Amino acid sequence: MENDIIKIYNELYSQYGMQNWWPGESQFEIIVGAILTQNTSWNNVSKAIDNLKRHDLMDLESFANADPDLIKKLITPAGFYNIKQKRLTAFINYLINHKDNFNRFYQLPIADIRKELLSINGIGKETADSILLYGFERPIFVIDAYTKRLFSRLGFSWMKKATYDEIQQFFMDNLPLDSKLFNEYHALIVVHCKALCKKKPLCSECHITCPSQSNK
Ligand code: SF4
Structure with a gap:
C-alpha cells in the first residue's frame, strides 16, 4: 500500500514537477x-x-x-x-x-x-x-475534495464515503512523516485535479497509472 501511494506521488511529480507551495510572503x-x-x-x-x-x-x-x-x-x-x-x-x-x-x-x-x-x-x-x-512546516497531511476525487478514481473507492480523519490517517500511515513530502503531495493533487482529473476527467491526456484508464 505504501508503495502505491509513493508511486502515485512519483508519477504526479514527474508530470508536474515541484510546486513550491504555499504562495505567500509571510x-x-x-x-x-x-x-x-x-x-x-x-x-x-x-x-x-x-x-x-x-x-x-x-x-x-x-x-x-x-x-x-x-x-x-x-x-x-x-x-x-x-x-x-x-x-x-x-x-x-x-x-x-x-x-x-x-x-x-x-x-x-x-x-x-x-x-x-x-x-x-x-x-x-x-x-x-x-x-x-x-x-x-508541521507534518500533517491536508485532505480536500480533490484528494477524495483523485484517490477514489485511483482505486481507493472507499474514500468516497470516508471522513476527513479516516483519509488523513490513511496518508499519514502510508507515507514517511515528512512535511516537505506532505506539502508537495497535496499541491500535486490539487494541480492534477485542476488540470486533468476534473469533475469530468480528461483521461486521454493523463499519464497517471489509473484503473479509470479504460476511459482513455
Ligand atoms: S486517468 Fe482520468 S480518472 Fe485517472 S487520474 Fe487521470 S484524469 Fe483522473
Whole structure:
C-alpha cells in the first residue's frame, strides 16, 4: 500500500514537477490566504490579498487595528466577506492572545496546536491543517475534495464515503512523516485535479497509472 501511494506521488511529480507551495510572503499571509480560500478559487483570494497589501494590512498589528468595514471591502473578491472578516478577526484575536511570535505553532505537540486552531470560530480541519503544514512546516497531511476525487478514481473507492480523519490517517500511515513530502503531495493533487482529473476527467491526456484508464 505504501508503495502505491509513493508511486502515485512519483508519477504526479514527474508530470508536474515541484510546486513550491504555499504562495505567500509571510506566515501571516499564509494564514490569511488559508482562511480566505474557503469556498472560493485561489484566483479570487489573490485579488483580496493584493487589496490588503495595497493598504499595508498584511501584518498582524495593522490588520488588528483596521476598520472591519474596510477589511470587508478589501476581501470582497474572495466572497462571503462578512463571514470571512469575522473568521479573520477571530484568528487575529487568537494570535493577539498568544503573544509568542508563532512559537506555539512550532513548539506545541501537533495534536495540541491543531486542537487550539480548531477551537477558533470558522477554522475547520482543512484550514487548520493547511496553516500548520504550509505556514509552519508541521507534518500533517491536508485532505480536500480533490484528494477524495483523485484517490477514489485511483482505486481507493472507499474514500468516497470516508471522513476527513479516516483519509488523513490513511496518508499519514502510508507515507514517511515528512512535511516537505506532505506539502508537495497535496499541491500535486490539487494541480492534477485542476488540470486533468476534473469533475469530468480528461483521461486521454493523463499519464497517471489509473484503473479509470479504460476511459482513455
Ligand atoms: S486517468 Fe482520468 S480518472 Fe485517472 S487520474 Fe487521470 S484524469 Fe483522473
